[in-house]
Amino acid sequence: MSTVPEFFASKVFDDKVMRARLPEKVYRSLRKTIDNGETLDLNLANSVAEAMCAWAVENGATHFTHWFQPLTGITAEKHDSFINPAPDGRVIMELTGKELIKGEPDASSFPSGGLRATFEARGYTAWDPSSYAFIKEKTLCIPTAFCSYGGEALDKKTPLLRSMDALNRQALRILKLFGNTEVKRVVTNVGPEQEYFLVDREMYLKRKDLIYTGRTLFGAKPPKGQELEDHYFGAIKPRVQAYMEELNEELWKLGILAKTEHNEVAPAQHELAPIYATTNVATDHNQLTMEIMKKVARKHGLVCLLHEKPFAGVNGSGKHNNWSMSTDTGENLLSPGETPYENARFLLFLVAVVKAVDEYQDLLRLAVATAGNDHRLGANEAPPAVLSMFLGDELAAVLDAVETDSPYAGAERKTLKLGVDSLPRFTRDTTDRNRTSPFAFTGNKFEFRMVGSSDSIACANIMINASVAEALRQLADDLEGAADFDERLHALIKETYIAHKRIIFNGNGYDDAWIKEATEQRGLLNLRTVADALPRLLEQKNVEMLTSHGIFSETELKSRYEIQLENYVRTVRIEALTMADMARKEIIPAMAAFAASLAEGAAKKLAVGTDVGCRYETKLVKKLSCLTDTADAAAEEVEKTVTTLDALGDVTEESRFVRDEVLPKMAALRAVCDEAETLTAASYWPFPTYGDLLFGV
Numbered sequence: 001m002s003t004v005p006e007f008f009a010s011k012v013f014d015d016k017v018m019r020a021r022l023p024e025k026v027y028r029s030l031r032k033t034i035d036n037g038e039t040l041d042l043n044l045a046n047s048v049a050e051a052m053c054a055w056a057v058e059n060g061a062t063h064f065t066h067w068f069q070p071l072t073g074i075t076a077e078k079h080d081s082f083i084n085p086a087p088d089g090r091v092i093m094e095l096t097g098k099e100l101i102k103g104e105p106d107a108s109s110f111p112s113g114g115l116r117a118t119f120e121a122r123g124y125t126a127w128d129p130s131s132y133a134f135i136k137e138k139t140l141c142i143p144t145a146f147c148s149y150g151g152e153a154l155d156k157k158t159p160l161l162r163s164m165d166a167l168n169r170q171a172l173r174i175l176k177l178f179g180n181t182e183v184k185r186v187v188t189n190v191g192p193e194q195e196y197f198l199v200d201r202e203m204y205l206k207r208k209d210l211i212y213t214g215r216t217l218f219g220a221k222p223p224k225g226q227e228l229e230d231h232y233f234g235a236i237k238p239r240v241q242a243y244m245e246e247l248n249e250e251l252w253k254l255g256i257l258a259k260t261e262h263n264e265v266a267p268a269q270h271e272l273a274p275i276y277a278t279t280n281v282a283t284d285h286n287q288l289t290m291e292i293m294k295k296v297a298r299k300h301g302l303v304c305l306l307h308e309k310p311f312a313g314v315n316g317s318g319k320h321n322n323w324s325m326s327t328d329t330g331e332n333l334l335s336p337g338e339t340p341y342e343n344a345r346f347l348l349f350l351v352a353v354v355k356a357v358d359e360y361q362d363l364l365r366l367a368v369a370t371a372g373n374d375h376r377l378g379a380n381e382a383p384p385a386v387l388s389m390f391l392g393d394e395l396a397a398v399l400d401a402v403e404t405d406s407p408y409a410g411a412e413r414k415t416l417k418l419g420v421d422s423l424p425r426f427t428r429d430t431t432d433r434n435r436t437s438p439f440a441f442t443g444n445k446f447e448f449r450m451v452g453s454s455d456s457i458a459c460a461n462i463m464i465n466a467s468v469a470e471a472l473r474q475l476a477d478d479l480e481g482a483a484d485f486d487e488r489l490h491a492l493i494k495e496t497y498i499a500h501k502r503i504i505f506n507g508n509g510y511d512d513a514w515i516k517e518a519t520e521q522r523g524l525l526n527l528r529t530v531a532d533a534l535p536r537l538l539e540q541k542n543v544e545m546l547t548s549h550g551i552f553s554e555t556e557l558k559s560r561y562e563i564q565l566e567n568y569v570r571t572v573r574i575e576a577l578t579m580a581d582m583a584r585k586e587i588i589p590a591m592a593a594f595a596a597s598l599a600e601g602a603a604k605k606l607a608v609g610t611d612v613g614c615r616y617e618t619k620l621v622k623k624l625s626c627l628t629d630t631a632d633a634a635a636e637e638v639e640k641t642v643t644t645l646d647a648l649g650d651v652t653e654e655s656r657f658v659r660d661e662v663l664p665k666m667a668a669l670r671a672v673c674d675e676a677e678t679l680t681a682a683s684y685w686p687f688p689t690y691g692d693l694l695f696g697v
Ligand code: ADP
Pocket: 189, 190, 191, 192, 193, 273, 274, 275, 276, 322, 323, 324, 332, 442, 444, 445
């Protein structure tokens, strides 16, 4: 086995490979395309394609595919082989520039939310040179964006790239105002910390709920859950260790910088964090990471659960989205600097994010709204559905001093004049972390913690980039028109902070008192479910903002609204049907069988004599018979709601019905069955319990 540096990125057509294999001129043009988003002409594309194909074939690839992210949430690929007939009857392996640049998968079976009705079903994929091509199994995967011929985005990458461009444009305006002209491009970076559960595959296969829905729909609390917190950062078990080792290797070969791994709070829960990368690349890498996590698990007799809430009563899984903005000259714009100007610039970018999160709370919330994530955000778990930001004590003190024109203790006790005075050196605060905050400043980046573990990070980052771009636009408009830049800069930071400080909260984010304060006193939004959050996408202020930056067209927004709601409805519908099925075919029969055997036993005992005690059997048979009837009725209710749901026909109406009727009926069915589980002999219970699953690896 070779060493990590030797095999790292061995399956990636990255800069090193390009430099070695492309003619100097082609390499330089391609680099420009990658770094500055310039277009590449077809001649150069031919040359790149040829080199890419030769490299891929040498590395065992036989096929290529345009790899893209349709609105299903997973990635899609359609494989074509490289072979082409040669005149001598043999074949040559070939990839043309045209094949590299553009593909035409059949778009008709991907969700398009009404776009299909208005536009042609046909769509095309377009090479995204900013994300390197890689080899998976025997296939060269070319990262692409997916659009309809009418130009409407049918994927998550296209609007993500657009949002990065929007942020770039606005951030450059701000930098120019600060006299910085050498910066050519501002990019956003993301490091997504991925949480997941591992369960034993044999046990998994015995549970229809896990197979069909990715989460347990039934299950009584085990005697031991996560209360001892003995799992967090605990020693990793050998089987899990072996899994993590192989996972790391597979990820490293693909150039994914898997860095940290540890156990999480819940039993059987773990986390993997990569080193951050440009948002676009980080998004591709996270999609690949999720795919490979699942694949490697199979090899170890495990199943990797990426669902946001696989187990009730146990912490769910999220994906902390660490986000920052940086320049092509290597500066982190969320890092406090050395000079007064740098510090004022830092504070301006900081308040821009505060303004963005406050004004577009709804967009950030709906960007992470899925049926699975509702179980985390809408329930009593961190983070809550209410957006708020944590800045840390030191920064809060600086901003408070600016707000009130009062002396800041660190600044030699005089009032601060931003842009002129030196700010005290901020030390990077990593100790005083607020783990319950949905949007926390952690020294030189923001950590958005609401993203669900199974979701693509694209949607969240589209909305973060868009909201921040809009805030920067407004700030730049204001500053560009200012007679005295320093004067206006100081006032603007102050005004912006005052206008949006309601979003800042440093306390416990899942305290009921906070939710009350947030909604009643501060007027923040509490959008608990997908059905509550999604309609905000089509609010005028949001449509105007997103279209004005060219991130979405109005048609695209409508289609995404439909797709996301449809997804919610369909997911819950499958869960409801799975529950009814498990109750009818497995749980209720098990309860009845156990009760029957008890009754039979009691009858035999009574045959011995009337003085033989049957207290245990009598009590339990009565109780179980009663629960069996309740469960039967509850299953009927669930089935009825699905029938009603199917007759509705309008997706908005359906989503509300799911929230108000289907989910509560499912909860009722679960409650009876979970109670029955605690009363039924283990040998009768039809599938592995929470205890088996959580402690079985
Ligand atoms: P933790 O939050 O667990 O203390 P770190 O702060 O080291 O861990 O990093 C968590 C994630 O944030 C990692 O994926 C890391 O690469 C990423 N990260 C670190 N710095 C930045 C940055 N400037 N921009 C975006 N992500 C970053």
